[in-house]
Amino acid sequence: MKITSNQVFAKADNVLEESLNQRLIKQNVITSNISNAQTPGYRALGYEFEEQLRAAVGNDGGMAIQATDERHFKHQGLTGNGDLRGDLHVKPTESIGNDGNTVDLDSEMADLAWNQTLYRATVELLNRRLGMMRYGINGGR
Amino acid sequence: MSFLDGLKISSSALAAERVRMNVISSNLANANTTRTEEGGPYKRKDVVFTARDTGVTFDNLMRQAFDPNLKEVKVDGIVEDQKAPKMVYNPGHPDADKETGMVAMPNISVMEEMVNMITSNRAFEANTTALNATKQMASTAINIGRG
Amino acid sequence: MIRSATSKPMDLGSLDSDMRSLGGLGAPKSSTGNAIGDDGKAQFLDLLKEGIADVNKGMRESDKASMDLATGKSSNIHQTMLAVTKAELGFNMMVQLRNKAIEAYQDVMRMQV
Numbered sequence: 213m214k215i216t217s218n219q220v221f222a223k224a225d226n227v228l229e230e231s232l233n234q235r236l237i238k239q240n241v242i243t244s245n246i247s248n249a250q251t252p253g254y255r256a257l258g259y260e261f262e263e264q265l266r267a268a269v270g271n272d273g274g275m276a277i278q279a280t281d282e283r284h285f286k287h288q289g290l291t292g293n294g295d296l297r298g299d300l301h302v303k304p305t306e307s308i309g310n311d312g313n314t315v316d317l318d319s320e321m322a323d324l325a326w327n328q329t330l331y332r333a334t335v336e337l338l339n340r341r342l343g344m345m346r347y348g349i350n351g352g353r
Numbered sequence: 354m355s356f357l358d359g360l361k362i363s364s365s366a367l368a369a370e371r372v373r374m375n376v377i378s379s380n381l382a383n384a385n386t387t388r389t390e391e392g393g394p395y396k397r398k399d400v401v402f403t404a405r406d407t408g409v410t411f412d413n414l415m416r417q418a419f420d421p422n423l424k425e426v427k428v429d430g431i432v433e434d435q436k437a438p439k440m441v442y443n444p445g446h447p448d449a450d451k452e453t454g455m456v457a458m459p460n461i462s463v464m465e466e467m468v469n470m471i472t473s474n475r476a477f478e479a480n481t482t483a484l485n486a487t488k489q490m491a492s493t494a495i496n497i498g499r500g
Numbered sequence: 501m502i503r504s505a506t507s508k509p510m511d512l513g514s515l516d517s518d519m520r521s522l523g524g525l526g527a528p529k530s531s532t533g534n535a536i537g538d539d540g541k542a543q544f545l546d547l548l549k550e551g552i553a554d555v556n557k558g559m560r561e562s563d564k565a566s567m568d569l570a571t572g573k574s575s576n577i578h579q580t581m582l583a584v585t586k587a588e589l590g591f592n593m594m595v596q597l598r599n600k601a602i603e604a605y606q607d608v609m610r611m612q613v
Contacts, residue, residue, distance in 0.1 A: 222563070223563075224563040224566055224567050227566075227567045227570060227571065228566060228567070228570050231570035231571060232494070235490075236355075236356070236359075236490070239359055239486070239487060239490060240358050240359040240362065240423055240487075241423065242483070243359045243362050243363055243483045243487060244362050244407075244423040244424055244425070246363070246366070246479050246480055246483045247362045247363055247365060247366035247424075247425060247426050247480055247483070248366070248402075248404045248424055248425075248426055249366075249476055249479065250369075250370075250373075250402055250426075250472070250473075250476055251402040251403060251404045251424075251426055252401075252402065252403075253404075254404045254424065257423075262571050262572035262573075265570075265571045266571045266572075266573060269567060269571070317475070317476070317479055320479075321479060321482065324482070324483055324486050325486070328486045328489065328490055329577075330569070330570070330572075331490050331493065332489075332490070332493050333569060333570075333577050333580070333581075334569070334570045335493045335494065335496070335497055336581070337566045337569070337570070337580070337584060338497055338498075339496070339497060339498060339499070340584050340585070340588055341566075341584075342497075342498045343588070344587075344588050344591055344592075347591070347592060347595065348591070348595060351595065351599065352592065352595040352596050352598075352599050353599075
């Protein structure tokens with residue numbers, strides 16, 4: 213989803229939609245960790261995208277970046293065509309299990325629950341905005 | 354990246370834990386088996402998990418120096434524990450050695466197997482929760498814009 | 501006068517101009533630009549302007565709250581939901597007010613003189 217484009221729908225909608233995409237990626241990363249909680253030698257992965265998303269939006273909630281052509285510039289966190297690149301990394305950890313596994317199952321479960329909650333909250337927010345548009349279009353009838 | 358990838362990863366873990374539970378059950382059931390077809394007492398079995406690339410890669414945007422991919426779990430195989438059998442003094446046992454009275458018992462510690470069983474159970478539940486979470490997110494997405 | 505949501509979905513600018521034209525209806529303008537001698541009408545206009553400004557503000561706050569939640573800047577879900585719901589209700593109220601005002605205008609236009 214192009215964050216930098218101007219479309220019918222407002223900037224907040226673009227941000228919300230992009231955050232949904234990112235949360236799905238994060239969900240799969242967490243799932244991969246949970247699934248490999250018993251696998252010897254597996255290093256837990258972490259995925260962060262919030263900072264990049266905030267940077268792409270700008271602090272005042274308006275668009276910090278506008279480009280008429282994707283070749284004009286690149287912003288940190290955004291690739292050339294405006295798609296958001298989050299930070300996928302191996303989670304740093306002090307404690308490693310006997311078999312080289314670094315997954316903290318309880319922490320991953322907590323992350324899973326929170327990520328899922330935020331996903332649902334974002335969908336709800338999107339629904340409200342779409343509902344308002346629909347209401348306005350129907351003239352309140 | 355899609356919901357299906359997450360579901361596949363979770364289900365691979367569920368399948369792997371099921372295999373492990375079967376192996377643990379077999380170990381517990383045979384904790385006292387002194388005769389097997391191969392001769393000698395039952396040898397404890399264990400599963401080997403490996404992380405296998407799902408083939409789900411982040412697309413070009415995400416590629417970094419060491420390109421981690423999402424991994425699902427695969428049971429690499431069931432191996433026999435090579436520890437020596439426990440020798441127990443029990444002259445009355447039919448399989449006892451005639452001179453020493455020692456019986457070779459399987460090298461299975463019931464406590465260890467129980468702990469493994471609990472761990473396996475916990476992992477199974479965790480993966481079930483993860484699967485349900487992904488499924489619920491997909492359901493939520495279906496309801497975007499409704500009402 | 502019925503605007504459709506095109507370039508900006510919550511187009512309060514159009515509501516605003518609707519209200520303005522209704523506010524000046526039927527009364528000759530004084531030199532100050534307000535309806536002559538009828539303080540009620542000038543107050544009505546001001547009220548409407550205030551109301552629209554409030555709704556606008558509420559929308560901006562709801563936008564900001566939504567984006568903060570989605571980007572992890574705030575983790576206060578209930579606050580966000582409250583802000584969004586208030587903005588939604590404010591917007592709905594405005595739309596209804598506009599509808600009522602338009603109905604009133606149409607009633608007036610239908611009067612035989």
